[in-house]
Amino acid sequence: MHVAEVARALDLLGVFAFAVNGAFTAVEKTRVDIVGILSLGIITALGGGIIRDLCIGSVPPAAFTDRYYLGIAAGGALLAFFVSRLPRLLQRPMLVLDAIGLSVFAVSGAQKALAFGLSPAPAILLGAVTAVGGGTIRDVLIREVPSVLSSGLYAIPAIIGATITVLTVAYDPRLAVWGAVVGAVVCFVIRMLGLRYNVDAPTGLRRGERHG
Amino acid sequence: MHVAEVARALDLLGVFAFAVNGAFTAVEKTRVDIVGILSLGIITALGGGIIRDLCIGSVPPAAFTDRYYLGIAAGGALLAFFVSRLPRLLQRPMLVLDAIGLSVFAVSGAQKALAFGLSPAPAILLGAVTAVGGGTIRDVLIREVPSVLSSGLYAIPAIIGATITVLTVAYDPRLAVWGAVVGAVVCFVIRMLGLRYNVDAPTGLRRGERHG
Amino acid sequence: MHVAEVARALDLLGVFAFAVNGAFTAVEKTRVDIVGILSLGIITALGGGIIRDLCIGSVPPAAFTDRYYLGIAAGGALLAFFVSRLPRLLQRPMLVLDAIGLSVFAVSGAQKALAFGLSPAPAILLGAVTAVGGGTIRDVLIREVPSVLSSGLYAIPAIIGATITVLTVAYDPRLAVWGAVVGAVVCFVIRMLGLRYNVDAPTGLRRGERHG
Numbered sequence: 001m002h003v004a005e006v007a008r009a010l011d012l013l014g015v016f017a018f019a020v021n022g023a024f025t026a027v028e029k030t031r032v033d034i035v036g037i038l039s040l041g042i043i044t045a046l047g048g049g050i051i052r053d054l055c056i057g058s059v060p061p062a063a064f065t066d067r068y069y070l071g072i073a074a075g076g077a078l079l080a081f082f083v084s085r086l087p088r089l090l091q092r093p094m095l096v097l098d099a100i101g102l103s104v105f106a107v108s109g110a111q112k113a114l115a116f117g118l119s120p121a122p123a124i125l126l127g128a129v130t131a132v133g134g135g136t137i138r139d140v141l142i143r144e145v146p147s148v149l150s151s152g153l154y155a156i157p158a159i160i161g162a163t164i165t166v167l168t169v170a171y172d173p174r175l176a177v178w179g180a181v182v183g184a185v186v187c188f189v190i191r192m193l194g195l196r197y198n199v200d201a202p203t204g205l206r207r208g209e210r211h212g
Numbered sequence: 213m214h215v216a217e218v219a220r221a222l223d224l225l226g227v228f229a230f231a232v233n234g235a236f237t238a239v240e241k242t243r244v245d246i247v248g249i250l251s252l253g254i255i256t257a258l259g260g261g262i263i264r265d266l267c268i269g270s271v272p273p274a275a276f277t278d279r280y281y282l283g284i285a286a287g288g289a290l291l292a293f294f295v296s297r298l299p300r301l302l303q304r305p306m307l308v309l310d311a312i313g314l315s316v317f318a319v320s321g322a323q324k325a326l327a328f329g330l331s332p333a334p335a336i337l338l339g340a341v342t343a344v345g346g347g348t349i350r351d352v353l354i355r356e357v358p359s360v361l362s363s364g365l366y367a368i369p370a371i372i373g374a375t376i377t378v379l380t381v382a383y384d385p386r387l388a389v390w391g392a393v394v395g396a397v398v399c400f401v402i403r404m405l406g407l408r409y410n411v412d413a414p415t416g417l418r419r420g421e422r423h424g
Numbered sequence: 425m426h427v428a429e430v431a432r433a434l435d436l437l438g439v440f441a442f443a444v445n446g447a448f449t450a451v452e453k454t455r456v457d458i459v460g461i462l463s464l465g466i467i468t469a470l471g472g473g474i475i476r477d478l479c480i481g482s483v484p485p486a487a488f489t490d491r492y493y494l495g496i497a498a499g500g501a502l503l504a505f506f507v508s509r510l511p512r513l514l515q516r517p518m519l520v521l522d523a524i525g526l527s528v529f530a531v532s533g534a535q536k537a538l539a540f541g542l543s544p545a546p547a548i549l550l551g552a553v554t555a556v557g558g559g560t561i562r563d564v565l566i567r568e569v570p571s572v573l574s575s576g577l578y579a580i581p582a583i584i585g586a587t588i589t590v591l592t593v594a595y596d597p598r599l600a601v602w603g604a605v606v607g608a609v610v611c612f613v614i615r616m617l618g619l620r621y622n623v624d625a626p627t628g629l630r631r632g633e634r635h636g
Binding site for chain 1: 454455456459460463464474478483484485487488489491494495564565566567
């Protein structure tokens with residue numbers, strides 16, 4: 001299986017996971033109608049990849065040229081709209097979906113950036129941006145503090161997953177598929193462990209907290 | 213009249229309408245000086261088109277290459293700044309201006325996306341993004357909930373207008389001008405009817421609302 | 425010294441100043457961990473330039489192709505993270521750093537836009553966008569009203585500095601380096617005077633303020 005196909009397959013899995021998650025978050029956190037829910041689901045699903053594609057010069061972005069992206073995003077968001085009318089069995093699956101989207105976008109974003117000729121460090125950064133970008137735009141629109149700023153281990157697993165992918169490709173390009181799979185799994189595991197044990201990253205001291 | 217000229221003429225009408233509307237909204241909703249008012253007017257007027265142009269690969273965006281865009285946006289915002297010192301006769305004209313901007317941008321955005329080779333579905337999406345993008349950026353900057361999420365029929369008429377345009381072109385490219393005019397008029401009428409009768413789109417159920 | 429080198433040197437100075445300032449602002453204004461602080465520092469430092477580069481078609485943006493950008497941004501943000509644990513000696517240096525970033529980005533942004541073939545007015549606008557863009561994204565993410573909207577003389581000195589640069593190049597391209605230096609110095613002085621004497625730009629009248 002070619003690495004570009006792997007990246008696309010991972011991307012589409014992430015699109016679905018983030019569309020469901022984004023739409024569901026919209027229903028939970030704010031008062032929006034079905035258009036708002038669909039919009040927020042689609043933005044969460046496609047936003048990170050669009051930013052990545054604009055930055056690497058892959059224009060028009062895959063979200064607009066590959067019909068599966070928009071179709072899957074809209075389908076996932078619609079599904080979430082109807083599921084949102086069921087009782088609240090869904091908090092844990094939502095976190096799992098979010099972690100899946102985070103993991104596969106970190107990896108596919110980094111691989112696509114490498115494929116467009118970027119160096120390792122920017123590729124890792126763009127992998128992380130792909131992973132957290134859509135959710136950040138959603139959070140800004142519904143006026144929540146973005147997860148990437150507020151919740152403990154969110155960007156860190158994405159950066160680790162992207163780094164594993166990029167280093168694997170640097171070591172031997174033929175291992176790209178394995179690098180993607182291992183990177184995504186490691187990102188997913190760290191994210192879930194962080195949620196399970198409520199791990200936080202160190203913070204800076206603010207004025208009010210400096211004791212006498 | 214060539215379709216590109218029609219799209220540009222509609223675009224410039226939308227730029228003026230949104231610049232006045234954006235600047236006036238800035239004065240109404242927040243405490244900003246003349247620079248902020250001009251900035252918000254220009255961003256409302258040009259933001260949606262810039263996002264569209266970046267996504268379809270029309271770089272630099274028309275906003276930076278066609279001098280009428282920036283000139284009309286700045287002029288409209290300045291006009292609104294001075295008009296804002298008059299008494300409040302202006303609420304209804306503001307809603308009309310906003311509906312005009314919404315309608316013409318939905319149509320011109322979809323047509324430009326088609327002209328750059330995008331498929332019908334992404335072209336419709338980008339028409340809607342062109343229509344609601346500038347106002348959404350403005351609302352984020354002044355920390356309001358974006359209209360596209362909060363107000364009943366806002367994105368829906370834009371999507372309908374863009375769809376009419378795109379389907380007309382798909383049926384017969386020679387009808388593009390008619391498709392643009394009909395699409396814009398239908399969008400405008402639906403938006404005004406929605407305002408008149410205060411129509412809302414269906415919403416998702418949130419937890420607190422689920423009955424015992 | 426070639427004008428492109430001058431623009432790059434100024435850009436890198438601005439990247440460092442804004443990275444420190446952005447990270448420090450993050451610590452002061454909100455509750456974020458080290459990842460959030462680094463993210464906000466890097467976004468403040470690189471955001472304006474990325475918007476500029478996307479708009480002029482310099483893709484991938486310099487932030488992703490020139491390794492000094494990301495390295496200096498990350499280094500500056502890390503430095504600010506550790507410095508934030510010291511007592512508050514730092515308010516004045518922060519404002520100076522912000523004024524430095526504003527000044528050099530206004531000038532380097534306008535020059536790069538000219539170098540990519542944009543006309544004077546859009547080049548001035550993009551200079552100002554480069555100068556205020558990163559800080560505006562940061563403020564949106566931490567849910568502050570952007571400085572460009574709320575604080576007296578912020579965008580105006582950037583526009584003046586960019587205008588001086590652009591007019592100098594229009595008069596004689598061989599004077600580009602001088603135009604950059606004079607533009608940056610004038611912008612810096614106006615910004616600092618505005619802070620010193622607390623100058624505000626004129627505002628629009630809002631309803632509540634219209635007297636009887």
